[in-house]
Amino acid sequence: MKIQEYADRDMLAIDVANELAGDLEAALLHHDTVAFAVPGGTTPGSIFDSLCAADLAWDRVRVLPTDERCVPADHERSNERLIRERLLTSRASIAEYVPLYVPGADPEAALPEIESLIAPVLPLAVLVLGMGEDMHTASLFPGMEGLAAALGGHAPTLAVARTETQPEPRITLTAPVLDGALSKHLIIYGTGKREALEHSLSLPPEEAPIAAVLSGITVHWAE
Numbered sequence: 001m002k003i004q005e006y007a008d009r010d011m012l013a014i015d016v017a018n019e020l021a022g023d024l025e026a027a028l029l030h031h032d033t034v035a036f037a038v039p040g041g042t043t044p045g046s047i048f049d050s051l052c053a054a055d056l057a058w059d060r061v062r063v064l065p066t067d068e069r070c071v072p073a074d075h076e077r078s079n080e081r082l083i084r085e086r087l088l089t090s091r092a093s094i095a096e097y098v099p100l101y102v103p104g105a106d107p108e109a110a111l112p113e114i115e116s117l118i119a120p121v122l123p124l125a126v127l128v129l130g131m132g133e134d135m136h137t138a139s140l141f142p143g144m145e146g147l148a149a150a151l152g153g154h155a156p157t158l159a160v161a162r163t164e165t166q167p168e169p170r171i172t173l174t175a176p177v178l179d180g181a182l183s184k185h186l187i188i189y190g191t192g193k194r195e196a197l198e199h200s201l202s203l204p205p206e207e208a209p210i211a212a213v214l215s216g217i218t219v220h221w222a223e
C-alpha cells in the first residue's frame with residue numbers, strides 16, 4: 001500500500017483523474033475493452049468531473065459501480081445516478097455502463113441476472129474505491145451477514161449487503177473481484193478516514209473489510 005497526500009481536495013481530484021486516465025490508456029493498449037469500477041457516495045464526484053473530459057477511447061471502456069444501493073436509477077442515493085451525471089458525460093458519455101442493480105426483483109433473486117451482465121466485462125482493469133469511517137468499502141460492511149463468504153478467496157462475483165445502518169439493501173462486488181484489479185486506487189478525505197484506514201491494518205477483515213483489498217493499492221488522501 002502506498003499513500004499519496006495532497007494539499008487539498010481539488011488538487012487530489014485533478015491529479016487522481018490524470019492518473020486514472022493514464023491507467024485506462026495503458027490498459028486499452030493491451031485489451032479491446034477494459035472494465036473500470038468506481039465507487040458512489042460523496043467522495044468521487046469531483047474526480048469524475050475532471051476524468052470525464054479525458055481524451056480516451058471511452059467507447060472501449062465498460063464502467064461499473066463497485067456497489068449499488070437497491071433504489072431506482074434516478075434516486076438521489078443511486079450510485080448509478082451519480083456515475084451517469086458526473087462521469088458518463090463529456091467525452092466519457094460514449095462509455096458503456098454496466099449496472100449492479102436491476103429494478104423489480106428482490107436483490108437475491110436478481111443476482112444471477114446481474115452476474116450475467118458483469119461476468120463478460122471482468123476482470124477489472126482499473127478500480128477506484130471509497131471507504132467509510134466504519135471501514136466498509138464498496139458495500140462490504142463490518143458485521144454484515146455473509147461478510148466472511150464475500151471476503152473469501154472463493155467468493156462469488158456478487159453479494160447482497162443488508163445492514164441495520166443502511167436504509168436499503170445493496171449489491172456489491174466481492175473482495176476477490178475488487179482485489180484482483182490490475183490497478184487499484186482508494187480515495188479518502190479527512191482525518192477520521194485516515195485514522196480508520198490505519199486502524200484497519202491491525203484488525204481482521206471481518207471487522208475492517210477495507211483491509212481485504214489493500215494489497216498493491218494506492219491511497220490518495222487529502223484533509
Ligand SMILES: O=C1O[C@H](COP(=O)(O)O)[C@@H](O)[C@H](O)[C@H]1O
Nearest residue numbers: 039040041042043130131132138
Ligand atoms: O455507501 C457507500 O460508501 C462508500 C463510501 O462513501 P462516502 O460517501 O464516504 O465516500 C462508497 O465508496 C460506496 O461506493 C458507497 O456505496
